[in-house]
Each structure stands twice: as structure tokens, then as C-alpha cells.
Amino acid sequence: xxxxxxxFLPPYTLEEMNFQINSSQVKDYWHDLVNTNxxxxxxxxxxxxxxxxxxxxxxxxxxxxxNILEQFAKSFTDDTVDNNNQxxxxxxGGIIGGIDNExxxxxxxxxxxxxxxxVLNKNGSGTSNWIANxxxxxxxxxxxxxxxxHKRIINMSLGGPSPIPAVENAMKYANEKGVFILCAAGxxxxxxxxNVGYPGKYDDLCITVSSVGETDGFSNFSSGGVAVxxxxxxxRIYSTYGTGYARLSGTSMATPLVAGICALVLSKWGDQxxxxxxxxxxxxxxxxxxxxxxxxxxxxxxxxxxxPLIDNRPDGTTPPDEPDTPDNPxxxxxxxxxxxxxxxxxxxxxxxxxSQRDFLYDTFVYSDASNLTEYEIFFVKEVVLxxxxxxxxxxxxxxxxxxxxxxxTNRGMWMRPNDDYxxxxxxxxxxxxxxxxxxxxxxxxxxxxxxxxxxxTVLFNSK
Numbered sequence: 001x002x003x004x005x006x007x008f009l010p011p012y013t014l015e016e017m018n019f020q021i022n023s024s025q026v027k028d029y030w031h032d033l034v035n036t037n038x039x040x041x042x043x044x045x046x047x048x049x050x051x052x053x054x055x056x057x058x059x060x061x062x063x064x065x066x067n068i069l070e071q072f073a074k075s076f077t078d079d080t081v082d083n084n085n086q087x088x089x090x091x092x093g094g095i096i097g098g099i100d101n102e103x104x105x106x107x108x109x110x111x112x113x114x115x116x117x118x119v120l121n122k123n124g125s126g127t128s129n130w131i132a133n134x135x136x137x138x139x140x141x142x143x144x145x146x147x148x149x150h151k152r153i154i155n156m157s158l159g160g161p162s163p164i165p166a167v168e169n170a171m172k173y174a175n176e177k178g179v180f181i182l183c184a185a186g187x188x189x190x191x192x193x194x195n196v197g198y199p200g201k202y203d204d205l206c207i208t209v210s211s212v213g214e215t216d217g218f219s220n221f222s223s224g225g226v227a228v229x230x231x232x233x234x235x236r237i238y239s240t241y242g243t244g245y246a247r248l249s250g251t252s253m254a255t256p257l258v259a260g261i262c263a264l265v266l267s268k269w270g271d272q273x274x275x276x277x278x279x280x281x282x283x284x285x286x287x288x289x290x291x292x293x294x295x296x297x298x299x300x301x302x303x304x305x306x307x308p309l310i311d312n313r314p315d316g317t318t319p320p321d322e323p324d325t326p327d328n329p330x331x332x333x334x335x336x337x338x339x340x341x342x343x344x345x346x347x348x349x350x351x352x353x354x355s356q357r358d359f360l361y362d363t364f365v366y367s368d369a370s371n372l373t374e375y376e377i378f379f380v381k382e383v384v385l386x387x388x389x390x391x392x393x394x395x396x397x398x399x400x401x402x403x404x405x406x407x408x409t410n411r412g413m414w415m416r417p418n419d420d421y422x423x424x425x426x427x428x429x430x431x432x433x434x435x436x437x438x439x440x441x442x443x444x445x446x447x448x449x450x451x452x453x454x455x456x457t458v459l460f461n462s463k
Contacts, residue, residue, distance in 0.1 A: 029214055030232075036306055039264045047150055049113040050097065050153045056092075058070065067111070076134050086120070092157050092239075092255075095253060096256045096263070097114045136170050136174070152180070154180070182206060184200055187252075194226060207262075209232055211254040212232065212303055216290060218291070229280055232255075269282075285301075287304060290303055340382070346411050348378060349414060380450045383429075383447070387442070447462065
């Protein structure tokens with residue numbers, strides 16, 4: 001008899017990387033945007049447990065293992081072995097609770113505890129019974145004396161097209177037991193019609209999260225609808241993956257980011273926040289409003305920020321803030337010319353294959369620049385560019401500078417057989433514009449000055 005599945009992993013994108021354990025720790029871009037450092041001076045999620053209902057069951061990763069409570073892990077699927085082909089749950093866990101150590105990543109709540117509950121099989125599919133049983137398991141679990149008073153959070157980065165009474169009832173049961181549930185909105189590309197998936201569509205039973213990108217724009221893959229409560233960064237999120245690390249994109253990534261921040265909030269204000277509605281309202285009041293004024297179907301109440309959640313008491317006794325000044329007030333567009341000086345290296349080589357002779361192969365990330373016997377180096381010394389925006393100058397400069405540095409991280413190019421350093425300079429400027437545009441930063445490179453390994457100077461001028 002063929003098994004019918006009701007819930008699935010939302011379609012997500014994986015950025016291919018070297019999956020080996022990092023030798024140094026990476027603090028992903030979203031930490032600065034939500035300002036986790038501000039919270040970390042007061043809490044890192046102590047006294048909370050996040051249950052990851054996903055593809056992962058038994059998991060041991062150097063960047064997570066001290067936070068994982070494996071004794072409480074449980075699988076409700078029909079997989080007979082711990083076959084974790086998807087690694088989706090691995091990634092979710094690292095976003096929530098990656099340890100602040102010398103390797104890998106830092107999670108949103110690096111001192112929270114994590115319990116993996118497997119409700120999706122090796123193919124990323126799950127039945128309503130698996131999901132419902134997983135939720136009830138969290139609500140009823142006896143965690144012993146050490147963890148009995150820890151606040152319990154469920155992260156469900158999964159979805160299905162239809163309402164399922166068994167899952168809805170399990171969520172109600174968990175709410176009554178004091179469990180806080182977060183759900184992904186889904187990755188069905190909102191075009192104006194409500195397309196939030198279940199269980200995220202159970203608006204009163206969970207906090208539903210949509211995705212935004214690094215420049216706060218609504219992600220083109222994200223679902224939207226009236227159930228969306230808040231939004232968070234879900235594009236190119238760096239986290240644990242199998243035995244190493246990877247960047248994934250999806251509301252599956254935005255949701256655990258909010259789950260981790262909820263762990264920070266409950267760690268500090270858990271004595272005041274008793275219900276899912278208490279938590280939802282607190283997050284909404286202090287979210288950064290984007291899109292139309294007030295709540296909307298894409299951003300919900302806005303993008304999650306940490307500082308106001310730490311500074312303001314949920315019971316409302318904190319003195320009110322001064323009236324907010326919008327981060328992006330309405331102002332005329334203007335062009336800011338930005339000169340950058342430094343020394344950024346770019347490796348390149350000419351194509352030699354006859355089949356590749358007449359076209360540029362594309363940029364690529366060169367993972368090991370220690371042996372450059374077959375490559376040449378081009379050092380970029382000065383770049384002048386224009387950025388047209390209505391942002392304040394300091395905000396605009398910081399945004400462009402951040403992405404400018406990203407572009408020159410381990411960057412390399414294949415060139416055509418007869419290209420030289422002048423061509424390298426021109427293509428460097430061209431791809432700088434193209435790849436920054438893909439990240440939402442539209443610039444015009446006016447000039448680029450660089451040198452080869454012997455110090456010979458090359459100047460590209462777009463005028």
C-alpha cells in the first residue's frame with residue numbers, strides 16, 4: 001500500500017561549498033543586521049530548549065554537539081536507519097544554536113539546547129501522524145530535573161498544501177502546555193495571492209515567518225499571506241551541514257533565525273511571556289516595519305531586530321521610546337560617488353581548450369590560492385563607483401562597502417586566450433556590477449586601477 005505524505009520540505013537552494021570543518025569561525029551577515037551582539041551581553045539563550053522537527057535525528061557536529069540533548073532525540077518516521085540524506089535539519093540547528101567557539105558558525109542563541117525530532121524521512125516527506133506525534137512528544141516530554149523549567153520552542157521548517165486536523169489539534173495541545181511554535185511560511189513565491197502553507201497557516205497557533213534578503217528586500221521565493229507574523233533573513237544563510245557547512249536559502253532558514261531570537265527573548269523575559277500570543281505580540285511590536293505601513297502579507301509586522309526585544313519589558317512598564325525615525329525615510333534618489341582604496345587580489349588564467357576559446361567561462365570561487373603556478377594575480381588598488389539610492393550616505397556607503405569586500409573574497413576568472421591585464425581590469429569591473437546587482441546593490445563602476453604581480457599599473461575607465 002502506497003503511503004500518502006502530507007508535509008514536505010519547502011524547495012530550498014543550496015550553495016555548493018567545501019563542506020569540511022572550518023578552521024576559523026564565521027559570523028554570518030545577519031548577526032550584524034539583527035544586532036545579536038547586543039543581546040549576547042545579557043543572554044545567549046540559557047534556560048531554553050529548541051526542538052527541531054525536521055529531517056535530522058541523531059546528529060553530532062563539533063559546532064553543535066555540546067548543545068544537542070541527544071538523550072531526548074526521537075524519530076517518528078518509517079526510516080529504519082538514521083539516514084540523513086537531506087541534511088536540512090542539520091542546517092536549521094546550526095542557525096538556532098551554533099556554538100560560539102573557534103570554528104564554524106555562531107547561532108542566534110549559542111547557549112540554547114537543541115533536541116532533534118525526526119518527522120520527515122530521508123526524502124524530506126512526512127505524514128500528518130508523524131508531525132502530530134512529534135509535536136505531542138515535545139509537549140509531554142519529561143526532561144528530568146535539569147531541564148524541567150526550560151522554555152520549550154518548536155521549529156517547523158516544513159509545509160503542506162492542506163489543513164490537517166490531527167496536526168492542528170496537536171498544535172493546540174502544545175500551546176496549552178506552554179510550548180512556543182514557529183513555522184515557515186513556505187517557498188511558493190508570493191505574487192499577490194495568499195500562498196502560506198500549513199502548518200504556518202494556523203495563524204493563532206504559531207508564529208509564521210517569511211524571508212527577506214540581506215538588503216531587507218522581500219525574498220522572491222518566499223510565500224506570503226495574512227498568516228505571516230514577522231520576517232527574517234533567509235537568503236544565503238551559512239550554517240552546519242552534514243560534517244561541514246553550507247549556505248542555504250529559504251523560509252526554512254528565516255524561521256530558525258527567529259526561533260533562536262525567541263530563545264533569547266524567553267531566556268530574559270520568560271517569567272512574563274506565558275503564551276504564544278504573548279510572544280507573537282511582543283515580536284510584532286518591536287519588528288522593523290517594511291513594505292506598506294503596518295502589517296502586510298509579505299513582511300508581516302516587519303523584520304526581526306534584537307535590541308528592542310532586550311531593552312523593552314513585555315509587560316509594558318519600560319518607559320516608552322522616543323518616536324521612531326524611519327530607517328529609510330522618503331527622500332529623493334541621489335547618486336553618491338564612492339572611492340575605495342586597498343589591495344584586493346584576483347587570480348586569473350586564459351582558457352586553452354579549443355571548445356572554450358571564444359567565450360568567457362564565468363567567475364568562480366577559488367578555494368585554494370596557495371599554489372598559483374598556473375595562474376596570474378591581479379591586484380585591485382583603487383575603484384571609483386556611483387551608487388544611486390535614497391539611503392543616507394553613511395548607510396549607503398556601509399552597504400556598498402560590505403558587498404564590495406564580499407566580491408573580492410577568493411575571486412577568480414577564466415579569460416579568453418588572448419586577453420591580458422587590461423581585459424582583466426575591464427571584466428573585473430563588469431562582474432563587480434553584475435554580481436552586486438544580484439545582491440540588490442546596483443552600482444556603476446567609473447574607474448578601476450590595479451597592478452600585476454610585478455607592479456605594472458593598469459587603469460580601466462568606463463568613461
